[in-house]
Amino acid sequence: MIHTRGLTRVFTVKKERVEAVRGIDLDVEAGQLVAFLGPNGAGKSTTLRMLTTLLPPTAGTATVAGRDVAGDPAGVRARIGYVGQRNSAGENFRVRDELVTQGRCYGLDGRQAGTRADELLDLLDLRPLAKRKPGTLSGGQRRRLDIALGLIHRPGLLFLDEPSTGLDPKSRAEIWQHILRLRETYGTTLFLTTHYLEEADSMAERVVIIDNGRIIADGTAEQLKNDLAGDHITITTATDQEARAAAELAGATAEGTTVRVRVPNAAAALPDYLRTLDGSGIKVTAAETTRPTLDDVFLTLTGRSLTDDDIPA
Template sequence: MKKARVEAVRGIDLDVEAGQLVAFLGPNGAGKSTTLRMLTTLLPPTSGTATVAGRDVARDPAGVRARIGYVGQKNSAGENHRVRDELVTQGRCYGLSASEARDRAAELLALLDLEPLADRKPGTLSGGQRRRLDIALGLIHRPALLFLDEPSTGLDPRSRADIWAHILRLRETYGTTLFLTTHYLEEADSMAERVIIIDNGTIIADGTAGQLKNDLAGDHITITTHTERDAAEAARIAGATADGLTVTSRVAGAASALPELLRTLEAAGVKVATAETTRPTLDDVFLALTGRSLSDDDLPA
């Protein structure tokens, strides 16, 4: 029986500028990992072209690998050598001289707060410490572009914040272009300059987090009333629908629109019990685009 053809990625078009911090989001099975594996030469594309760090991924994969860093979801370091030795060995594999590898290892140990751990074996480190070591291994050859595949997944909130502090410090220090996937939407929202959302193998949104939220989700005003009659009248005035005593409307610039709405409702004799504004999330953007949530079943708790 002939197997059905599966198109994990279909005709995506990306252009990332040097120095950008780009978050690549989507539910499981959307094509994130396949795209990342193609861009890092781990998976040959079946059609199309891609130029990464000035090199063609199909015709010059070795040239791409020499110019990028890649931090996968699993730990990169071995278990039987000291942290410092792992970094030096990685540097030697990239063609650094012995002294260059030692100097670069010392630089990254200091930058990533790994100096106190330099003589320990990776297997004795905590999850957050190991992720910092993974990042150091990906940077040992001074790549202009670093791919990070879910760098903070599985870490506790404090370790996640620590990892992000180091990632941002690296970008500030070296000007490295960062292309990352993450399951934590609040990370992409607060840290990334650009957010790209992929679903069913195609890109469905691309822009800053603020642009996507304003254009595709919009702010919300939620008011409650004392009676369903007032709620119905408030819904009519706001162009929204009422759910019991609650009325929620989508508006542009909710913070500035709320005072005018309250004045209008008061003039119409509607008594408002509570009123609040909320900014949308990236999950709201995905919901507006697809009718489902990025958080439904696809992302870890």
């Protein structure tokens, strides 16, 4: 569904050359749900804009849904759906009329557009809202309408840019239920950005992380966490001296009375570590194991947090 080689975008800012995206190679297979992550300024939005034909590449190639983004942008647009961060629907027409109008813009006749609108109203639980105007809907309801508008022409690939930003936890959970239902119903390929790392961790089957215009990690969330971050054992000792001794036994470092040890499998390693400490006369007052997060992966790779300055506009 997506195939890029050397995809590059350069801007000129105050007569200075700025490489926003630097030679990205990316392949996304049909039916995948891919989370594309990166802090502000990493090149995430620029890449998304190039893939959706909103911004021409400076160099490299990109084929999206079987069409070249530079040579056939109209062909790409006819085959993809795009849900941006802002609301897509207008304010003057009712919800169903918005969907029908969008369908007509994609070349459906009146009957086809109406049938497809009704199908999406049911799929996204919008049927009770069909006669209301978008301006009267809640944030979660409007996002469901945005997704319906992006699906009206049955695209095989749907781009979702921060689909749950600004929603309360209940609405976020509902949006994700509908997103996952799309895959079950249509087998839609989903390529999304999000700054909610727990969403990418639990929902996406593949995570791609971009930083400074380059892809620095690509795999399942579990693979990235296991290979690049690892589990942690955290223990607390009675004294600073005991903590330093406990850290030395594990090849770690201590902070006051706390020792944090990185291991491949914390649950399996903890009993042996505690036995070793007990045999060395080190008194442990507390112990816990933690699984890494995607932010830990990014921290390992770059030395900073993935969420640094990543506040949506």
